[in-house]
Amino acid sequence: MALTNTPASSEPVSIWTAFQTPVFRAIWLAAFVSNIGTWMQNMAGVWLLTTLSQSQVLVALMQTATSLPIFMLSIPAGALADLLDRRRLLLTTQLFMAGVAGLLGVLTLTGSISPYTILSFTFLLGIGAALNTPAWQSIAPELVPRPVLPAALILNGVSINLSRAIGPALGGLIIAHYSPGYVFLLNGVSFLATCAVLYRWKRKPMEMNVPVEDFFSALRAGLRYVRFSPAIHAILIRGITFTFGTSAMWALLSLVVARRLQLDAGVYSSMLTSIGAGAVTGALVLSRIAQRLHIEWRMIATTLTFAGVNLALATVTTAYWLYPVMFLAGIAWLLTLTSLNVTIQLNLPKWVQARVLSIYMLAFQGGLALGSLVWGNVADQYGLSTALLLAAGWLVLVTLLPLFFRLPYGQTPDMTPAEGWPDPPVTQPIRPEQGPVVVMIEYRINPSELADFLKAMEPLKRLRLRDGALRAGVFSDITDPTRQVEFYTVASWGEHLRQHHRFTREDTRIEQQVHRFHTGPDRPVVSHFVTQPGVEQPPFIAGMDTMSG
Known part of the structure; x- marks a missing residue:
């Protein structure tokens, strides 16, 4: 049976409304299973x-091994x-991760494992x-209508954090009775659930009425969009x-449990479960908090x-008091991540969405890795x-x-996308590659x-530069x-x-703010000039790839 993105009804939006869309519901459930496997693997x-x-240092590098690839590959991945x-x-990508996790499980069960092997496979x-x-x-905006998007993003946070509550607990049980190798194997299998649902998803083909960007042009376009978007900054x-x-909590929590408190894997997994339970609680109360508290x-x-969480980890001498602290950490983590994620998604047009989100993930994971x-x-040199x-x-x-x-x-x-922007x-x-092009x-x-x-x-002007202009400005007639x-x-x-098709209704509003100053009898006159093939360009045009304003 094919999966579609037609909502079951048009009831008022709530956190659960996104589940009325069959394809979102199916992908959410598959991702939930995969997320459980991921948290089992991490633990x-x-x-x-x-x-x-x-x-x-090696233990702390586990977080770096997870985050560094995103730091290195996030922007190219967004362009792709x-x-x-x-x-x-x-x-x-799901099949690749299933293979890596399965191979790590086999190596662990056969005793062919070392700290550097774990770090290497974590890096893969x-x-x-x-x-x-x-x-x-x-893909979330493709799965649900835009008014339902915040609810879908919150539910994605619930999936990640509910699995964070379940995964470590299951992982701890398996480690206590069997071997971490079985955890790695189960994680490999969990990716296959997502593959099955994605295979059934009949994604609507993208209609392209403009020349397709090449990879490096797409990279530049994403970076340029972020450069000229103060809200994204x-x-x-x-x-x-x-x-x-x-990141101090994520990187050093296992050391606090094992080294400072002298406790076992069961306590560590239950700490992660407390974080997950707090995050799920945060997701359930997020909409109410958002209505009452400015972002x-x-x-x-x-x-x-989180400052208090780090302080507690540094000073508390018994695990009993850390459970409520970890619960609060989960609430704070979910509220922060969801607030930032919803904010950036609602401020992005579809054409550059994955690229900007990849840069966001780069900043996010870069902070964790660094x-x-x-x-x-610091912990190695001066103590936890x-x-x-x-x-x-x-x-x-x-703050x-x-x-x-x-x-x-x-x-x-x-x-x-804005209407009324036909091609000139x-x-x-x-030819598409012919240029440069000057628009006046x-x-x-x-006066x-x-x-x-x-x-x-x-x-x-910032909008023009953001959407593809190499240079923009205003000239006054001296006569x-x-x-x-x-x-x-x-x-x-x-x-x-492509600029024409990148223009949004919000951009139209900005343009209209400029046009209201125009006093002529007709609309402002627009002229296009394009370089003829084989004509050498003067330096002020040929050297405009610096994107200066």
């Missing part, structure tokens, strides 16, 4: 390495997810996750600074909570308590960031309103103060056609 891998090695069929890409699984994550993150900075401080106050509260390495080395206390101090400082990098808040921008008429064929738009502006017009042009000409230069005709 078993960390604990096995803890028992095989006395080095605190926007260019390739996401269903096929996901099937490939991280590569699979790095190639998988941008595509996986970006704030989300990235807030994400990486938060995860840098919270900035939410972020401050969760950051301070933090794990830093706090692990010192590392955790310093991480707590860092998170206190992070000052809203003064400089405020998260976008308020009415959600309309990122659906041409009198002769133009002539306005008639009342008394010139300052306000130029101020309104700044967001539009006629009412005549103002906007220009922007694009690398090729194909890239300019």
Whole structure:
């Protein structure tokens, strides 16, 4: 039976509304099974390495081995997810991870295992996750209607964190009675559940009416979009600074349990279960909290909570008091991640979604990888308590960031493609690779309103640069103060056609803010100029690949 994305009804949106979409429900359940296997694997891998090695750095490097591949491959993976069929890409990465986990299980059961083997296979699984994550993150808007998207993202958080509560507990039981090798084998099998559902998903083919981007153009487009999007800057900075401080808990928790408290794998797995239970609780109360608490106050509260978690791990001498602390950590973790994830997804158009999400994951996992390495080395040199206390101090400082990098808040921008942006008429064929292209738009502006017009042009100029322009600006006619000409230069005709299809309704609103200053009898006059083949370009055009404004 084919899976479709037709909702079962049109009831008011709640956290459970996304389950009315059959394909989302099926993929969610399959991902839940796979996530249980992943958390079993993470717990078993960390604990096995803890028992095989006395080095605190090696144990902390488990988090780095997981996060570093995402740090290295996230951006290319995002470009691939926007260019390739996401269903096929996901099937490939899931099968790859199933094979890696299965082989690790066989090596463990046969006794051919060492700390460096565990780190190497964890790194390979991280590569699979790095190639998988941008595509996986970006399919949610394809599975559910946009009004239901926040609920779907919250439920994805529930899947990850409910499995975090179940997976370590199951992993601990298996380790206690059998071997970590069986945990790795079960994780390999769990990926196959997702493969089965993805195979049945009949994804709607993407209609391409413009020249297709090549891989490196797609990479540049994603980086350019982030560069000229201040709202994305704030989300990235807030994400990486938060995860840098919270990585101390993830990297050093097993050492606190095994070294400082002298307890076994069962206690460690139950700590992870407490985190997962707290995260599920956070997901269930998120919508109520979001209605009552501004996102900035939410972020401050969760950051301070994690500072307290690190402080508790550094000072508490009995595991009894750490269970409620881990429960609070789970709530804070879910609230923060979901708040950031929903915010960035609602501020992205479809054409660049996977690429920007990959950069977001790069910042997120980069913070975890770098933090794990830093706090692990501090713990090795100066002790666990010192590392955790310093991480707590860092998170206190992070609460000052809203003064400089405020998260976008308020009415959600309309990122659906704009209407009324037909391709420019041409009198002769133009090849997609032909260029550069210069676009000029002539306005008639009342001199008394010139300052306000130029101020309104700044967001539009940033928009042009974000969507593909190499350079943009406004020129004034020195003989006629009412005549103002906007220009922007694009690398090729194909890239300019893609610009037309990247324009969103939110972009139209920004453009209309500029057009309201136009006093001419007709709409502003738009002219297109394209370089003829074989004509040498002057330096100021040929050297515009710096994307300067």
